[in-house]
Amino acid sequence: MRSTKARFFFMAGALGLLVFHLSKDSDQPKTVQLNTDVKEIRIHKSLSIKNYSYVYSWPKCQQNITANNITGFTTLPQNIQDFLYYQHCRHFPMLLDLPEKCGGAYESNKVFLLLVIKSSPHNYDRREVLRKTWAKERMHNGVWIRRVFISGTTGEGYEKERLNKMLELEQREFSDILQWDFSDTFYNLTLKQTLFLEWMERNCPKARFLFNGDDDVFANTDNMVVYLQSLNDNDGSKHLFTGHLIANVGPIRAAGSKYFIPVQVQESNLYPPYCGGGGFLLSGFTGMIIYRMSKSIPFLPIDDVYMGMCLAKAGLGPASHIGVRTAGLHIAAVTSDAYDPCFYKDILLVHRFLPGQIYLMWNRIQDPDLDCSSSRTQLHDNKL
Template sequence: MGFYVYLDFVDHEILHLFVKLGDSGVSTPAQNTSPLIALHGCKQNMSAASIQSFSSLPEHMQDFLYYQHCRHFPLLLDLPNKCGGADRSSEVFLLLVIKSGPENHEHREMLRKTWAKERLQSGVWIRLIFLVGTTGSGFERKRLNKVVELEHSQYKDILQWDFTDTFCNLTLKQVIFLEWFERNCPKARFLLDGDDDVFVNTNNVVKYLQSLKDKDGSKHLFAGRQVWVVGAS
């Protein structure tokens, strides 16, 4: 199972960091095809409010402290067949895993039409998933979630969990995606982990990966290039 993180891009050339997650040896649970998966709930830790100056913290920081112990949240929008099922997921050569905010509809639309478009590239499949949480409260939260749901019904490329989508929760988003990945796409060859505000030349990514001797994603790999900063000693 490969997990590849692209850090930066210079003059349309790829600067990348590849991190391989070795075979965990854990068996893959039976696939759940339900559109709504109620994972273990997690209660708010009210003792966090006793922290000194807690009330003066920004709302997103308060939310983070209330739920920082949580590792499981309800999955609102699922993609159980994105990789063709766990057993057939090896047919996916490059899985684009893009972190996105629920309100970033235009960003997602732009990526779908450009570098993140799902397609057969040089004889191999590129698939796309957006990772999204929730935001807002009351009517605004319901309205935005409905818009994301409608977007998902059209494109079938959004994974959404019921946790507050903030910068503080980016690591949480990554962790719970990997749990989903183990269930649904364990044999996908390569993962590209990115954001919805960057450009990636995925044609070059596929070309580079296909040039590797071990292009089945079975080997640990670190690849990149040194970046020199003007004026740095």
């Protein structure tokens, strides 16, 4: 009993000393390293966040040299070789964190729709437009919409430093970026997704619904809220995963394709059903299910397919929503204006848009004087 009390007072005294030192110079980030064979814990002052936050910094992941023994390894493109070398790596240092984004883990149920937007560091112009348009944080129909951009790092040397500094400056102003120290490449999108889900489990586990998508889509988030509120039997605590459904397809074996997946990565010739990664909606419940399943499923570099694999393992499936058009709109030649806002006012999402097009379209569909009642451009199959 005495030794237990002594240990308690020693720990309390050490914590008090730590807080004293942290408070002496509030402008400087502080680091406390705990000797452990798994990870170090750094305590630092988060940008634009009042409280100190805990950031987990993992040791650098080592190359799996046994990948060299895979049959035909040397004939594979370099990006596939790199993927196989580091396929096991799932933990990376976090450079920018937002532990209070959802109001804390226990208050995160107040977030109705969390927009999770995949964005590379150099896509500054896209982030700026989204903050002013469909990704603006706001209350709509009585519920809160929140936003995070998820990113890795790009470039080397001075270029990497400059891009990281840009994200840091954005963070100071907007508090909307999650960044990890991994290479932000197409084949690392699955890693990016699982790192976010790990963050969500820690900081935002009770968010009702999520929109997960790219930073080059036009999303009607007002319509998303209306649709999600119409799900009378689902407040986010039940399964939901919906978007542009893709089924009965398999890996592309052509080495020249952006989506090339050789048999050394995926032996099966058939993928489970999944939704196109340009954008989809899911419940917080399903997000956590996907994260738990991901812990026992080897990474596949195609992130949307990987989500489908996690759903399949859980005995769940994705659903189709006619308002999600990740393959774009196919417009009949009844008008010369393919960007008439009457095409877009009732949909949930269209892929792809340039920043200027997003800005213009968002403002046009928000125009209270917009009248599509007599327009020849209505898309009858786009109604929610």
